[in-house]
Amino acid sequence: MPEANLKPEYLVGVDLGGTKILAGVFDDKLACLGRSKMSTKSERGPEEVVERISRCARDAVDECDLDFKQVRALGIGAPGAVDPESGRVIFAPNLQWQDVPLKKLLEKQLGTLVVVENDCTSATLGVYEKELQSKPRYMIGIFIGTGIGGGIVADGKPYYGSNGTAGEIGHMVIEVGGPKCSCGSRGCFEALASRTAIFRKLAAAVADGKKTILTDSLGPDLKDLRSGDLRKAIKKGDKLVEEIVEEAAEYTGIAVANLINLLSPQVVVLGGGVIDALGEEMMAIILETAQDYGMTGATKGVDIVASKKGDDAGIIGGAVLARQQSK
Numbered sequence: 001m002p003e004a005n006l007k008p009e010y011l012v013g014v015d016l017g018g019t020k021i022l023a024g025v026f027d028d029k030l031a032c033l034g035r036s037k038m039s040t041k042s043e044r045g046p047e048e049v050v051e052r053i054s055r056c057a058r059d060a061v062d063e064c065d066l067d068f069k070q071v072r073a074l075g076i077g078a079p080g081a082v083d084p085e086s087g088r089v090i091f092a093p094n095l096q097w098q099d100v101p102l103k104k105l106l107e108k109q110l111g112t113l114v115v116v117e118n119d120c121t122s123a124t125l126g127v128y129e130k131e132l133q134s135k136p137r138y139m140i141g142i143f144i145g146t147g148i149g150g151g152i153v154a155d156g157k158p159y160y161g162s163n164g165t166a167g168e169i170g171h172m173v174i175e176v177g178g179p180k181c182s183c184g185s186r187g188c189f190e191a192l193a194s195r196t197a198i199f200r201k202l203a204a205a206v207a208d209g210k211k212t213i214l215t216d217s218l219g220p221d222l223k224d225l226r227s228g229d230l231r232k233a234i235k236k237g238d239k240l241v242e243e244i245v246e247e248a249a250e251y252t253g254i255a256v257a258n259l260i261n262l263l264s265p266q267v268v269v270l271g272g273g274v275i276d277a278l279g280e281e282m283m284a285i286i287l288e289t290a291q292d293y294g295m296t297g298a299t300k301g302v303d304i305v306a307s308k309k310g311d312d313a314g315i316i317g318g319a320v321l322a323r324q325q326s327k
């Protein structure tokens, strides 16, 4: 292809997770043209991870038969506290990162504009731009996976708060003296309803002598348990799993009620691996609990919905960031 034809018109969105890196190539209308996936291998240190992000992004572009020179900008969501201005990851416990200049390092390797954002803020923007046709002024995204994160859209823009840490929905305390959380506090939403919390509760119940069909296939220590296994067990009538998942859904409903009381959004979108796998089992309970606990009138007319974008919300959000910053 002649050099002159390589117009930088495409966007790359990256979702950097504790276990995997996802990259997608998008056109200006946010249609996904191709994607790539790679394990993060955070134990090898930031330099190696940055190298892998570059490789994953290049693979996705190559997959679409494009040249990286045709990429206008790359947006990436990182799991932790981020300074979007400087593009530094200040603290990312899942990656064991402290003050990593991600923007600078990636720009050096890829030669294109890089925009860095918190992963849940990025995923919230992805859902907002691609999934919510109504473009509400106020919206909350809640992502339930290994941990729980969130993002807030106010007046159509991400809301960061005074020091950039707004949206730490997973660390709202909703049970006094509840289980210990990864943040050091107790009774956080994340410690009660994340995949980690559900698995921990199930393992404790099994150790306590309670019965689940999951031990038949996975053994007594429930090795390699996945969210999808929980759905299958419930479908087969497993009462213990059903009870634990319902409890997680109730806590989620309470968290949603608190957020609606506080922020009065038009839409609350739930996403992440747990909702992807167990949305059918959890959404009705989440809705009902949110309505029960929400202040009279506050929940009226608020849409509480599951995201249909699944894992893609993060990479779409990355593309949205890239598009915003490179216009």
Ligand SMILES: [Zn+2]
Pocket: 170, 171, 181, 182, 183, 184, 185, 186, 188, 190, 191
């Ligand atoms: Zn916490």
